[in-house]
Amino acid sequence: MENEELISLKNIVVEFDGERIIDNLNLTIKDREFVTLLGPSGCGKTTTLRIIAGFVEPQAGDVLFECKKINGVPPYKRPVNTIFQRYALFPHLNVYDNIAFGLRVHKVPNTEIRQRVSEMLSLVNLQGFEKRNVSKLSGGQQQRVAIARAVINRPKVLLLDEPLAALDLKLRQSMQLELKNIQKSLGITFVYVTHDQEEALSMSDTIVVMNNGKIQQIGSPIDIYNEPQNAFVADFIGESNIIDGVMLSDYHVRFAGMDFDCVDKGFAPEEPVDVVIRPEDIKIVEPEKGQLVFTVESCIFKGVHYEMIMDCDGIKWMVHSTKFEQVGDRVGMLIYPDDIHIMKKSDVPVYTDGGEGDRR
Amino acid sequence: MKKRAALPYIVWMLVFTIVPMIMVVYFAFTTKEGAFTLENLIQVKEYAGTFWESIELGAVSTLICLLFGYPMAAIMARSKAHVQRTLVLLCMMPMWMNFLLRTYAWMTILENNGLFNSFLQLIGLPKLQMINTSGAIVLGMVYNFLPFMIIPIYTVMVKLDTRLVEAAQDLGCNWLGVFRRVILPLSVPGIISGITMVFVPAASTFIISKLLGGGTMLIGDIIELQITGGANNLNLGAAMSLVLMIIVLITMMVMNVFGDRESEVALV
Ligand SMILES: Nc1ncnc2c1ncn2[C@@H]1O[C@H](COP(=O)(O)OP(=O)(O)O)[C@@H](O)[C@H]1O
Ligand SMILES: [Mg+2]
Numbered sequence: 001m002e003n004e005e006l007i008s009l010k011n012i013v014v015e016f017d018g019e020r021i022i023d024n025l026n027l028t029i030k031d032r033e034f035v036t037l038l039g040p041s042g043c044g045k046t047t048t049l050r051i052i053a054g055f056v057e058p059q060a061g062d063v064l065f066e067c068k069k070i071n072g073v074p075p076y077k078r079p080v081n082t083i084f085q086r087y088a089l090f091p092h093l094n095v096y097d098n099i100a101f102g103l104r105v106h107k108v109p110n111t112e113i114r115q116r117v118s119e120m121l122s123l124v125n126l127q128g129f130e131k132r133n134v135s136k137l138s139g140g141q142q143q144r145v146a147i148a149r150a151v152i153n154r155p156k157v158l159l160l161d162e163p164l165a166a167l168d169l170k171l172r173q174s175m176q177l178e179l180k181n182i183q184k185s186l187g188i189t190f191v192y193v194t195h196d197q198e199e200a201l202s203m204s205d206t207i208v209v210m211n212n213g214k215i216q217q218i219g220s221p222i223d224i225y226n227e228p229q230n231a232f233v234a235d236f237i238g239e240s241n242i243i244d245g246v247m248l249s250d251y252h253v254r255f256a257g258m259d260f261d262c263v264d265k266g267f268a269p270e271e272p273v274d275v276v277i278r279p280e281d282i283k284i285v286e287p288e289k290g291q292l293v294f295t296v297e298s299c300i301f302k303g304v305h306y307e308m309i310m311d312c313d314g315i316k317w318m319v320h321s322t323k324f325e326q327v328g329d330r331v332g333m334l335i336y337p338d339d340i341h342i343m344k345k346s347d348v349p350v351y352t353d354g355g356e357g358d359r360r
Numbered sequence: 361m362k363k364r365a366a367l368p369y370i371v372w373m374l375v376f377t378i379v380p381m382i383m384v385v386y387f388a389f390t391t392k393e394g395a396f397t398l399e400n401l402i403q404v405k406e407y408a409g410t411f412w413e414s415i416e417l418g419a420v421s422t423l424i425c426l427l428f429g430y431p432m433a434a435i436m437a438r439s440k441a442h443v444q445r446t447l448v449l450l451c452m453m454p455m456w457m458n459f460l461l462r463t464y465a466w467m468t469i470l471e472n473n474g475l476f477n478s479f480l481q482l483i484g485l486p487k488l489q490m491i492n493t494s495g496a497i498v499l500g501m502v503y504n505f506l507p508f509m510i511i512p513i514y515t516v517m518v519k520l521d522t523r524l525v526e527a528a529q530d531l532g533c534n535w536l537g538v539f540r541r542v543i544l545p546l547s548v549p550g551i552i553s554g555i556t557m558v559f560v561p562a563a564s565t566f567i568i569s570k571l572l573g574g575g576t577m578l579i580g581d582i583i584e585l586q587i588t589g590g591a592n593n594l595n596l597g598a599a600m601s602l603v604l605m606i607i608v609l610i611t612m613m614v615m616n617v618f619g620d621r622e623s624e625v626a627l628v
Contacts, residue, residue, distance in 0.1 A: 080530075082526075088521065088523040088524055091546070092545045104541075105532040153532070
C-alpha cells in the first residue's frame with residue numbers, strides 16, 4: 001500500500017483581504033510519507049496545513065483525499081488530526097480527558113477509551129499523569145499530551161504545525177527522534193511544518209520548500225541540500241555563497257573574474273546566472289596553488305569547524321574549514337567542478353537569516 | 361510597600377462592610393432596649409411566604425437574564441472589534457441613567473393608560489393588565505439587571521482561545537459538540553458570576569416591586585418598612601436582613617459547588 005497517493009492539492013489559490021497568500025500551489029502527499037513544509041515565517045505554511053485540515057477554504061483549486069474531492073467538507077468530518085502551534089490543550093480538562101476527547105466525541109465505549117488512553121500515555125511516556133492539570137505541565141509534557149490527543153484517533157494523516165518550536169534545543173532534538181519513531185511505528189502520514197531547516201533535513205522523507213506562497217522545490221533532504229533548484233533554496237537550506245556569474249558555454253562559467261569548469265549545461269551563451277557554492281566545499285590551499293586568492297577577514301571557532309569570512313576583490317565569501325587561518329593572511333582557494341551549482345537568475349527575493357549580509 | 365497600599369481598602373472594608381455587618385447582627389439579636397433576644401428571628405418566620413416569593417421572582421428573573429444574556433454575550437464576543445465596543449456601550453448605556461428614573465419610565469409604559477396600552481388601542485386590540493402584576497416586577501428586574509449577566513459572560517467568552525474551538529472541531533466535534541464540550545464548560549465562571557450579580561440584587565430589591573408591582577410587598581420592601589417606614593422596628597428589620605443574607609449565601613454556595621461539578625461533568 002505504500003507510495004499510494006493520499007492527499008493532493010491542485011492549483012490552490014488562497015487570498016486574504018485581496019492579498020494572495022497561496023499562489024497556485026500543487027502538492028501530492030503519499031501514504032505513510034513524512035512531508036515537511038519548510039520556509040520562512042509568513043510564507044504560507046500554516047495556511048497550507050489549514051487547507052488540508054479544512055479550516056481554510058481555497059478560493060480556487062481542489063483538495064483531494066484518496067482521490068476524492070473534499071473541498072467544503074468541514075474539519076470534523078476529515079480523517080486528519082492536527083497538532084497545533086502551541087498545542088491548544090483544553091484547560092478545563094485533565095491529561096486523561098484531553099487525550100480521551102476525540103474518542104468521547106465519537107462515542108467509543110468507556111472500557112476501550114481507558115485502554116487506548118493508557119496505550120497512548122505509555123507511547124508518549126506520561127504514565128501516572130492522568131489526573132494532572134494540563135496547565136501545570138512543562139512545555140515538553142504539554143507537547144506529549146497534544147501528540148497523544150491527536151494520535152489516539154488513529155488519523156490517516158497527522159498535521160503538525162511547528163510542534164517543537166517552543167522547546168529548548170536538547171528537548172527539541174529528542175522529540176524529533178520520538179516523533180519520527182511514532183510516525184514509523186504507527187504508519188501514519190505526517191505533514192510537518194517548520195521554519196527550521198535542520199529539523200526538516202533530519203526528519204523528512206520529502207521536503208517542500210516554500211516562499212511567498214509558492215513552492216520553490218520538492219525533493220528528498222539530500223536532493224534539496226545538494227541540488228538546490230534556485231538561489232532561494234540554496235540560501236535557505238544551509239549556508240551558501242551566492243555569486244553573480246556568466247555562463248560562457250556548456251560546462252564553463254565565469255565568476256569572480258575567473259573561468260571555471262562546472263557540471264551544468266543548457267544555458268544560453270553569456271547568460272547571467274547565480275553561482276551557488278557551499279562554504280564547506282571551498283578548499284584552502286597555498287596562495288600560489290589556488291584558483292582565487294582571498295584575504296582572511298574573520299575567523300570564528302564554531303565547534304566542529306572555523307567559520308571564516310574571506311574577501312576577494314570586494315566580494316565576501318563564507319568558508320568553513322577545520323584549520324585555523326590568521327586574520328589578514330592571504331590564502332588560495334580551490335573549488336571543484338562538482339561543487340559549483342549554477343542556477344537560473346530568479347526574481348525570487350533571497351531570504352537571508354541575518355549576519356553575512358554582504359555575501360550576495 | 362504592598363501592605364501600605366492596601367490600607368485604604370482595609371479601612372474602607374472595615375467602615376462600610378464589616379461594621380455594618382456587625383451592626384446587623386447586633387440589632388437582630390437585641391430588643392429595642394438592647395437586651396439579648398431571639399424574638400426577632402422567631403418573628404421572621406411569619407414572613408416565610410414573602411421570602412419565598414422574593415426568591416422565586418429573583419430566580420425567574422435570573423433565569424430569563426441568563427437565557428437572553430448568554431446568547432447576547434456570545435454574539436458580542438464573536439463580533440468584530442468595533443462592533444464589540446458598540447455593543448458593550450449599548451449594553452451599559454441604560455445604566456448611565458438613574459435606576460429609579462428608569463423604573464418610573466417603565467411605569468408610564470406599562471400603566472393601564474400608558475404607552476403600550478395606547479398603542480394596543482390604536483391598532484384595535486384590547487388593553488392588557490400589565491402594571492401591578494408579578495410579570496411587571498420580573499420585567500423590571502430583567503431590564504435593570506440584564507447587563508450584570510451579559511458583561512461577566514462576555515468577559516469570559518472574549519478571552520476564550522479560538523484555537524480551542526478549532527482543536528475540538530479537529531477532534532470531531534460539530535458546532536453543537538464544540539459548544540457543549542468546550543465553550544459552555546469554559547464559560548461557567550462567567551455564568552456563575554452573572555447569576556450572582558443578578559440574583560442577589562433581584563431577590564432583595566424593594567423599589568421595583570413597589571413601583572411596578574402595585575401593592576406587592578417583597579422582602580426588600582418589608583425590610584425597608586421596618587427600617588424607614590411606618591413599622592419602625594429596626595431589630596426585626598435587621599433579623600430579616602440577616603436571614604436574607606444567609607439564604608443568599610447558601611444559594612450561592614450551592615451554585616458554586618454545582619458550577620465546579622458542572623464544568624467537569626459536562627463532557628462525559
Ligand atoms: N486569517 C487570516 N487573515 C488574514 N491574513 C492571514 C490570515 N492567516 C494568515 N494570514 C497571512 O497569510 C500569510 C501566511 O501566513 P501563514 O500561513 O500563517 O505563514 P507561516 O505559517 O508560513 O508563517 C501571512 O502574511 C499572514 O499574515
Ligand atoms: Mg505558521
